[in-house]
Amino acid sequence: MSILRKSGLAALAIALSASIALPAWALDKVAREKTLILMPDDGGAPQFRNPGQLNPYLPSNLTFRWSGGPIMEPLFYYNSLKDELIPWLAESYSYSDDFTEVTVKLRDGVKWSDGETFDASDILFTYNMLLENGNGAGGLMHASDVADRVESITSPDPLTVVIKLKRPDSRYAFRHLINHFGKGLFWLPEHVWSGKDPLSFNNYAEDGSLPVVTGAWKVVRSSPQQIILDRRDDWWGAETGFRDLPDVERVINIPKTGHDRAAQMVVSGDVDMTGDLVSAPLTKSVVESADNVTTFSGDEPPYGNLDWWPNSLYMNHKTGTWDDVRLRRAMNYYVNAQQLVDIAYLGANPVSRTPFPAFGSMAPYIEDSLELADNYEIGVFDPAKGDALMEEMGYAKNGDGMWEKDGKTVSGAFHGLALFEAVGPILAQQLRDAGIDVEFQTNTESRGLMVEGKTELSIFGHRGGVADPYDTLDLYHCKNAVDVGKPLLILDRWCNEQYSAIVDQIGLISPDDPQMRPLVRKAMEIWYENAVEVPLNQWVHRIPYNTTYWDNYPTTENPYMQPAFWFASGQFGYVLHNLEAKQ
Known part of the structure; x- marks a missing residue:
């Protein structure tokens, strides 16, 4: 066994063994070839900060990007690499002639993870929560921007939402309704959040009952050492024929504490993707040292993708x-x-x-x-x-x-x-x-x-x-x-x-x-x-991919989405739906 692989396995063992001390329920076993292991960079910290904080609107929620983000689905995704709108919880949107109203048509058949129906009432609840906060005490992310732009929101039927704007805004949908990079809102289940204080509710329970989401994933562990997501086989999209269940059955996040260590672990196959390596020389050496490691642009410059x-x-x-x-x-x-x-x-x-x-x-x-x-x-x-x-x-x-x-x-x-x-x-x-x-x-x-x-x-x-x-x-x-x-x-x-x-x-x-x-x-x-x-x-994101277990990563030839898995919009959720198991 190579030194690179030994060091990678040792680091991974330390991260995974930390779960032994946790008073958490036992997790089902999932094979390595069905597990995607990510190494996000939480500011270089050796542990995740604020684990168990899954309220998408609290500024203190530092780990939401790789825990709640991928599982809280948007109305629309946006792929900047192809200038492509991807309808998800919604089917379409349209503006009034003077750009003072936006009408959104929601997708029928969407369910929350607890079996309740997702509909316009949940969109109205989320908006009204943000409007009340933005026009009042403040403290919630996006609330002041929503209050600055939105006059009111109504619902003529369960699958239609009408957003009345304070002034003409032909780009409003792109700011709040279409999730991309750091932009876009997340929708909350009224039946769970009603009566809760949004400034203190952390939206997490160790027994897995929270958060209630529409996405194909649930958070089964959130600790300083690990954030683990497991696939929900009762996801609405598979039940309605919208999309097949993802091949990925488990996602494990462990902290990235340095570019060199991350490079070692992706070469050894102990992680599948790491946070941005930044350095072109380091990324070049990584892809040249291992046949099963590549990037968005393969082994050619810029060794990643434009951001x-x-x-x-x-x-x-x-x-x-x-x-x-x-x-x-x-x-x-x-x-x-x-x-x-x-x-x-x-x-x-x-x-x-x-x-x-x-x-x-x-x-x-x-x-x-x-x-x-x-x-x-x-x-x-x-x-x-x-x-x-x-x-x-x-x-x-x-x-x-x-x-x-x-x-x-x-x-x-x-x-x-x-x-x-x-x-x-x-x-x-x-x-x-x-x-x-x-x-x-x-x-x-x-x-x-x-x-x-x-x-x-x-x-x-x-x-x-x-x-x-x-x-x-x-x-x-x-x-x-x-x-x-x-x-x-x-x-x-x-x-x-x-x-x-x-x-x-x-x-x-x-x-x-x-x-x-x-x-x-x-x-x-x-x-x-x-x-x-x-x-x-x-700027170029230099994200190495290990291809031992997973295929169909975003590439120059197949640029279906930005590959970065830390954007607050949750757009990596779309990548999770497209990765293909090799075994």
């Missing part, structure tokens, strides 16, 4: 440091994104000069944006032009080679998540070589500092649009230019009233409106002219 999260170097416009557009333009000239990608990712992550993910639905907007990027030289590495701008502003190099004016250098806190530990130092060195006095940091405080606007610079991704550009454009709306100290994970905090007015116009029209493309171009011209941030690269 909705293109990365940028963000300048915090609320600190005052970056008020002069010439300084922001100089920062763009000083960053060599191609060098960064070549060193950190073996050239496998595409360089990006826009804030948009490189999905097919975005192609015309990216085309227009690249033309504007050329015009304003955003994404052009030219330190000499940056130096000229610095001198024009009155800066001069000091004895340490740093730009200085009135006794002060251009400096400040520069943070990013641990995901960027390979990228951040390279970027910081590029800036220091140019005379910008910064050092990259990543620690347990980094995310909190970024959220509160207490950094000068940060590296992060865009959580914006995937089917059309509106949600990305909306990130830069003046409403998001909140003061330092106010929590908001939108890192530029930039405001331009003319830009915001154009975005408001875009929000009122349908994505297929002929005005869409020229309006987006008009907004993006302001964005580039103001050098709002420094675009870097597209």
Whole structure:
């Protein structure tokens, strides 16, 4: 037995043996070839945080993404890789002519896991719970957004829901009804949740009676060491002929505590999928060292799949440091994104000069944006032009080679998540070589500092649009230019009233409106002219698959869904329905 396999088995044994001490009911035995073992990354923690917390609307619910998410089915899934809507609990939706109402037709025959019928009353209950909270004390996830957008909800019959909006919104369904990446609502059984305090109800029972869900899975164990889901053979979809039962009979989640250990365990076959390995060199070595390990793109670059999260170097416009557009333009000239990608990712992550993910639905907007990027030289590495701008502003190099004016250098806190530990130092060195006095940091405080606007610079991704550009454009709306100290994970905090007015116009029209493309171009011209941030690269999820027991993972040839299993939307539930047992 190889050292890799020994270390993998030992780690797995430690994780699984932890269940011996649990006062839990005995689990049925399920063969390894019917078990999918996942290794999600809970912030690098050696144990899952807040196990047994299966209330989808509590912010403290840190493990919901790989416990409740896959088993709480949405009305619709969305596959960004094919720009494809996948009806699930609902059959269709439609807008009124003025986009102030959305009518949803639910699927007949859907049952909750306790045998009760799922119908419009459960949708109404969920909405009214969120509306009451969002218009009142607050504290529930999505509640304030629902309250901001939804006037009321009615049901003319058990399979029809009518959502009345406060203002025209042609993208409302894509925000709350169509689950993808981190977006989408989860529907609650009224007969279980009625009378419960949604701010304290954890929605979990060790005997398996909670949560009550519509999905093909039940949570049979939720502990710091393991989260285990077992297939429900009485799932409504199989009983009605909607879909066959999944091949996967059990899903075991164990914590990912490091890229190297995760790589060892997927090579040895002790886990089937791991959280993002991030590193192109590591992922390349993994797929080359084992015939039974592959990725979305196989053993070819980028060793994974494009995500909705293109990365940028963000300048915090609320600190005052970056008020002069010439300084922001100089920062763009000083960053060599191609060098960064070549060193950190073996050239496998595409360089990006826009804030948009490189999905097919975005192609015309990216085309227009690249033309504007050329015009304003955003994404052009030219330190000499940056130096000229610095001198024009009155800066001069000091004895340490740093730009200085009135006794002060251009400096400040520069943070990013641990995901960027390979990228951040390279970027910081590029800036220091140019005379910008910064050092990259990543620690347990980094995310909190970024959220509160207490950094000068940060590296992060865009959580914006995937089917059309509106949600990305909306990130830069003046409403998001909140003061330092106010929590908001939108890192530029930039405001331009003319830009915001154009975005408001875009929000009122349908994505297929002929005005869409020229309006987006008009907004993006302001964005580039103001050098709002420094675009870097597209993000790639590098998720290794072990194919010993399972086949039909999402791939370049069969891109039926994003493979990441940690998105809060629960979209990995669709992947679970498509995996095929090899034995």
